[in-house]
């Protein structure tokens with residue numbers, strides 16, 4: 037057993053950290069939390085700027101085969117995610133770089149790979165995920181939006197919802213029903229589409245903190261070239277499952293929490309309550325220490341998942357366990373930090389808000405990780421059914 | 431990075447698993463709980479033949495010179511099966527001798543330990559029941575070529591069968607409690623030592639040890655006079671990781687037994703494991719186990735490679751304490767009434783979670799170490 041990094045990995049990691057630290061000098065102060073990049077123009081511009089900087093170094097194609105402009109390996113990707121998480125640096129499109137690219141590499145035709153991978157690697161094209169519908173959430177296969185083949189086009193009608201950053205994205209990938217007569221799971225097709233195509237209407241959904249990074253997307257006779265297909269026609273479900281497997285390992289969020297903890301520790305050391313530093317309060321000490329333990333546990337498990345992935349092994353159970361754990365740790369952390377800040381825990385980013393209002397933001401943003409990427413209840417089903425072999429309810 | 435066990439470690443694990451399954455059935459575990467000794471000398475001998483007591487002892491002193499991480503692999507199996515007796519007491523007390531002992535002390539004790547002829551334990555806690563140096567009040571006063579130890583130690587693991595006791599004493603009153611601590615290797619047959627087993631949750635033979643004017647020769651000082659606390663810290667750190675490894679094994683058994691029972695116990699015409707309310711608890715038990723596992727493996731790896739890991743060891747201990755207690759509690763609840771019977775195996779694990787929790791530092795003790803380590807003033 038060996039948790040250490042090679043010298044080469046260490047120097048790579050330093051490079052990732054240095055670059056992200058450098059980029060953070062240009063970070064707009066309004067960029068608080070994970071989703072503001074979709075919300076505010078200056079944050080979106082910063083996101084695009086970071087993407088271009090990363091692209092110059094080839095870091096958006098880490099772990100890709102060299103024939104598509106890739107370099108490095110999975111471990112490099114993990115180290116890069118750590119550095120970005122720590123500095124909260126955007127620029128790596130979760131949908132394009134993290135999920136779609138590896139899916140295309142495994143499941144798309146040569147033509148599709150040649151067309152869509154280079155713009156992702158150049159940091160030019162940003163993507164959104166068009167999966168969920170009003171009546172198809174966890175049970176995604178219950179989707180209703182249709183794509184009807186007409187000549188060398190599909191004509192799409194219906195509605196998608198909860199699509200993160202759809203109003204910013206240049207392109208979207210989605211699943212649509214193409215064979216209404218076929219049975220569930222064999223009736224849908226995975227398509228790539230330009231978000232500027234006529235017939236697409238995008239409406240923001242007001243999120244509970246007053247922001248609007250998520251959208252509803254309406255399709256009214258939207259024509260998509262039939263060649264923009266990934267996988268087989270009517271067999272989009274297999275592609276969905278493949279892509280879902282590439283969703284976030286949690287390393288990024290975990291490192292972001294590590295940074296959050298460091299900042300909170302510094303805050304407690306500097307801030308006086310009852311005439312002494314908050315850090316002297318035994319309750320505060322105990323709670324922060326407990327959180328630090330849980331964070332270390334989350335990180336160790338994320339390494340375990342990464343280690344398996346590096347060897348092209350995958351434990352569905354460990355990935356699900358890691359997702360449940362780091363996301364619920366995010367909830368606990370947000371609530372605890374809010375408690376420690378006292379009445380200031382409720383102040384949004386402003387001159388009154390400690391730590392630029394990050395913990396007020398986290399009071400809302402922890403739902404991202406517990407609900408999306410398969411709710412935590414669905415993750416528990418996965419562990420119970422596929423991992424522990426418990427009987428599946430019908 | 432490669433988080434797999436080495437081939438050697440896999441062999442150690444398999445051997446241990448097979449050996450314990452055959453030699454230490456739960457009938458024996460129960461018998462030993464009730465027995466006066468609390469361990470089986472025959473089994474102890476066989477363990478010595480397998481090289482277990484000499485695992486961490488270098489070959490030059492009669493051991494087999496494995497690493498600390500190897501030891502934790504073995505301990506995980508011990509925890510998985512449950513093995514009552516002085517194995518943890520002896521191995522964790524061996525570390526201070528390895529790291530701070532004189533050549534004479536090493537030559538005198540280590541080969542005997544490796545052969546299974548010497549059981550060792552450490553007397554640390556006193557009436558305060560705290561793990562920091564402020565709890566050490568028992569005096570060792572110099573007298574000629576010896577020291578006189580006078581006072582009472584509590585919660586001393588298997589002291590009633592130990593051949594030697596490492597006794598942590600106060601030799602100087604000073605400003606900081608960590609200053610003025612001295613360790614002695616005391617032959618437990620020395621006049622003035624008496625021992626009584628305390629009744630505990632795990633019936634694991636924690637003892638009260640009285641030292642009444644016990645005369646210990648100066649050459650039995652372990653380490654430097656007045657500077658012994660650093661050795662205690664090292665032992666607490668290693669002991670904490672060691673107990674965590676044992677707990678991981680126990681947690682795994684709790685999860686496995688619960689999942690197996692839930693597939694087999696039928697209520698409302700279906701296995702209770704088909705109820706989602708239970709499935710999600712079992713998923714949480716499994717998740718808690720996996721998060722603990724890699725946290726402990728990482729701390730063990732650091733300790734094994736001589737990397738500073740005060741923070742990591744304390745994080746592991748504070749975290750695993752709670753996980754073991756919770757998982758074993760859920761194991762009882764998901765079995766229902768049957769697992770509240772002392773005839774059932776799950777309570778053996780549930781009760782041991784209490785012992786695991788206090789040994790080598792409670793949750794809050796370790797959290798305070800973590801609090802300092804993360805930089806709180």
Ligand SMILES: Cc1cc2nc3c(=O)[nH]c(=O)nc-3n(C[C@H](O)[C@H](O)[C@H](O)COP(=O)(O)OP(=O)(O)OC[C@H]3O[C@@H](n4cnc5c(N)ncnc54)[C@H](O)[C@@H]3O)c2cc1C
Nearest residue numbers: 165166167168173174175198199200404407408411413414
């Ligand atoms: C912040 C955020 C960002 C998102 N971004 C995107 C995006 O970019 N693109 C996209 O397509 N979608 C996105 N989603 C949607 C997300 O994929 C869905 O919210 C998710 O799949 C759950 O579906 P639902 O919200 O309809 O809940 P439902 O499926 O209706 O679930 C309601 C409740 O029932 C539980 N439940 C459902 N089925 C089961 C079961 N079998 N066993 C036990 N419990 C069950 C759920 O866990 C939940 O608690 C996003 C969601 C959020 C919150």
